[in-house]
Amino acid sequence: MNLKELSHKLGLSQTTVSRALNGYPEVSAATRKRVQEAADTFNYRPSTRAKGLATGQALAIGHVIPVSSKHEMVNPIFGDFIAGAGETYARQGYEMILSIVDDENEEQIYRGLKSRRAVDGVIVHGPRRDDYRLPLLHELQMPFAVHGRASGSTTPYTWLDVNNRSAFERATNFLLDLGHQRISLINGLEVMDFAHRRRTGYEDALTAHGITVDPALMRSGEMTEVFGYQTTRDMLGQDDAPTAIVASSLICALGARRAIEERGLVMGKDVSIITHDDALSYLQNGGEIPIFTATRSSVREAGRRLAQMLLDAVADPGRAPQHALLEAELMVGGSTGPTPRKD
Amino acid sequence: MNLKELSHKLGLSQTTVSRALNGYPEVSAATRKRVQEAADTFNYRPSTRAKGLATGQALAIGHVIPVSSKHEMVNPIFGDFIAGAGETYARQGYEMILSIVDDENEEQIYRGLKSRRAVDGVIVHGPRRDDYRLPLLHELQMPFAVHGRASGSTTPYTWLDVNNRSAFERATNFLLDLGHQRISLINGLEVMDFAHRRRTGYEDALTAHGITVDPALMRSGEMTEVFGYQTTRDMLGQDDAPTAIVASSLICALGARRAIEERGLVMGKDVSIITHDDALSYLQNGGEIPIFTATRSSVREAGRRLAQMLLDAVADPGRAPQHALLEAELMVGGSTGPTPRKD
DNA sequence: AATCATATCCAAAGCGCTTTGGATGTTCAT
DNA sequence: ATGAACATCCAAAGCGCTTTGGATATGATT
Known part of the structure; x- marks a missing residue:
């Protein structure tokens, strides 16, 4: 069903039908209603392409x-x-x-x-x-x-x-307030703008507490589970290993947890994790009580x-x-x- | 830049330009080349909408x-x-x-x-x-x-x-061959066709080994981490708890592992898990050596x-x-x- | 009754393409 | 030289809409 056919059926011009459907004032209420109903029963919908051509919009x-x-x-x-x-x-x-x-x-x-x-x-x-x-x-x-x-x-x-900067600053402060001094950052790729802002927030918090930023505790990469796992395993194996981790995503955090538990350590006790949580529908951070302490934004x-x-x-x-x-x-x-x- | 302008610039008709660009034979090689190059330099691309209108295709x-x-x-x-x-x-x-x-x-x-x-x-x-x-x-x-x-x-x-049926039959058989008798199925929603097929494969394997299917060991729901966690926790709390789990997705399996470890049990030793792995780019099943035994299909x-x-x-x-x-x-x-x- | 505003509708052009049905040269065998 | 066959190009119609610029009818105003 197209405009031509519909207007034919109604005994009206295409102009009038088009106007009736698009809410223009030059149509009597009675006609508009008649057109509206006919359009419904015949399930008429204007062709997006034709409409786009005529109006210059793509919709x-x-x-x-x-x-x-x-x-x-x-x-x-x-x-x-x-x-x-x-x-x-x-x-x-x-x-x-x-x-x-x-x-x-x-x-x-x-x-x-x-x-x-x-x-x-x-x-x-x-x-x-x-x-x-x-x-x-x-x-x-x-x-x-x-x-x-x-x-x-x-x-x-x-x-x-x-506000990635403030979120990560707050996350880092949260850990600092708990007494952590060796705090690691597992970040996304540094070319990504968000990762850079997150790092800034993290560094600002450390610096404000008089802690010098240690490059050995900062990693960036594509945020997969495996990446979280490997970097955490690496860092926990270092001398002077971190006692806390700021992770950039829940998926990374899952990997980090795996590495922690693999070493026989307990998350939240031996090593703390705080992560950013994008509130993904299929990967909720636990139910009522979150698994991970997290900064959260849907x-x-x-x-x-x-x-x-x-x-x-x-x-x-x-x-x-x-x-x-x-x-x-x-x-x-x-x-x-x-x-x-x-x- | 549209067809009209382009053909004007070339001193050709729209017909010829259109044909040259679309590979029709009624155009001399020389003209086609000239048109092709002009199209490139002016970055001409036909409007999808207009093309669609004319051809009746949506592309x-x-x-x-x-x-x-x-x-x-x-x-x-x-x-x-x-x-x-x-x-x-x-x-x-x-x-x-x-x-x-x-x-x-x-x-x-x-x-x-x-x-x-x-x-x-x-x-x-x-x-x-x-x-x-x-x-x-x-x-x-x-x-x-x-x-x-x-x-x-x-x-x-x-x-x-x-082939969900055969994949889950095989997965179940794998566990049966390891000696497991109490095998749980953590499945997707049963209205979904794939979930039904998976259950069939699971049940077929059990039945073929003379094991009666126990509804207490089968759960279905939306395949989140939390769902995997809760069902596993529930079932491990039952009398006669399962010693192995067939999970429908890696995300579920992550939740199942959490529940296992929370009880102080060891995955792969106290409780086995086999899962289906969709080979998602951000959630690889480990690196060289898979974390989870899995049926895998990209x-x-x-x-x-x-x-x-x-x-x-x-x-x-x-x-x-x-x-x-x-x-x-x-x-x-x-x-x-x-x-x-x-x- | 003549004039005018208003309400209601319509014919036709135009959006940027493709494609049909020629038109105009060119080449080749006769 | 002549017509057929071919190569190469073009004008114009059409795809399904919107929108411009009237046309017609109706009722109010003078």
Whole structure:
């Protein structure tokens, strides 16, 4: 069923039917109702493509998901983020189109989306420091919103981020207050902006307590379970091993716990862990009582909100870029405790 | 840059330029080359919408991801599956459009995709037993391919599935051969087709060894870490507790291990675990030596292949539905061992 | 009764492509 | 030289919508 057929059935012009359906005032209430009902019974929905051609809009938002070409690693937060964003799009009649691309030829993807006029805007995932994508998108005049931030950008842009610095500062302080002095940081890849901010928070807290930062206690890499395990095992094997760990993700923390227990140590007693928790639906941090003490911020909620911010920007290209800085909440679980006394 | 402008620049008609770019024979080699180069330098790409309108194709495949409305749970395999499928689409110039939808009004989504002519076909995720979506898509005449199977469907359809029955039969046999008699099954929700098949494999193995299936040892639920933990804790607290567990996912298995260790037991010695491993990029089952003994099948590879099967079906609507049944490989890790002797 | 505003509808153009049905040269055998 | 066969290109229609610029009818105003 298309417009032509529908308007024929109703004995009206395409113009009138289109206007009735799109809420224009030049249609009598009676006619509008009649059209509305006919559209429902015949299950008529305008073709997105035709509508897009006519209006110049795509009615779609692009998500370009970079996949590490080295490890073929898909960021595990991506599912929940997308789920959140999808809710927003569905409510506003937008489509979400997804490009999974290894980070080598990401630029081509953006150019393609632009020149094919496939989307009205894009969400930038996993921003790096001095991310080249921001100037690129500016140049392409493609509206965008960033999940995270990219320090080093000179022009303003729309973003939503967790306050990673303050979260990790707080996490580190929490451990310091428990008496820990040797605190390790298991971080994401340092090219990622969030990882850099987290490190800053961690270092600031240490420095403020007069503790010098020890590079031997800081590791960064792709945040897998195995990475958490290996780095923890390594560090626990060192002389002057850490008594506490700040981990960048729950998955890392799981690996860290494995290494701790493998050595016959007890988490929360011999070694404390505090982690960041993205509140992923399939990997909750325990039930009522969290397993891990954690700084927590829902990535799904982030998806919902950032999508809305982008749609706002698309609807009104003139408006100033919006920002949102979310504060993570600290949840005390069973993985942290006072420094073990040296016997 | 659009076709009109480009053809103007070249002093050619739109027809000729279009044909040159699309590989039609009615164009001289010299002209084609000239056109090709101009397209490159001006970064011309035909508008997907206009092309779609003209050809009647959408050049897009829809993925409808059901999200449990109760738990807002996004299936964790989804990211990797999508990544695989995305590779295939990118190679063939298709777009992937994603709808995240709570399973209540999934039907509306399919009808919408059809009537808006937004996609050329869809991938069905998470098939249930007697899934209503298959007859629905048939009725809508929408090409589709199923990740998994839906027992109970009368008409043939395109699918790709892991041989869940044989994988779980094999896993159970592996434990039986180690001497285990009390073997528990921690399964996904039983409405899901895969969970049912897995149970069948498990039960078949037990029965073949003359062991009666004990409902007290079988649990099913959404496969989270917490679910694995709680069910394991429960069962280990029972009289006549299991000495081995067959788990449906690595995440469940992580929870099971937590419960085991919490009781002061040792995995692989006091209690064995064998799990299914989807080879997710962020949750590898250890490094060289697997942590868990597991049946393994890459969900990413599944995405790649199923996407191709769907594109084939779209390209040639007449062809008979294709199937692919993948056999999982068994990887022996450290989580299994002989039955502990009763002291 | 003539004029005008208002309400209601419609024909046709246009969005950027593909594709049909020619038109115009060129080449070759006769 | 002549017509057939081929190579190469183009004008225009059509895909399914929105939107511009009227047309017509109705009722209020003078």
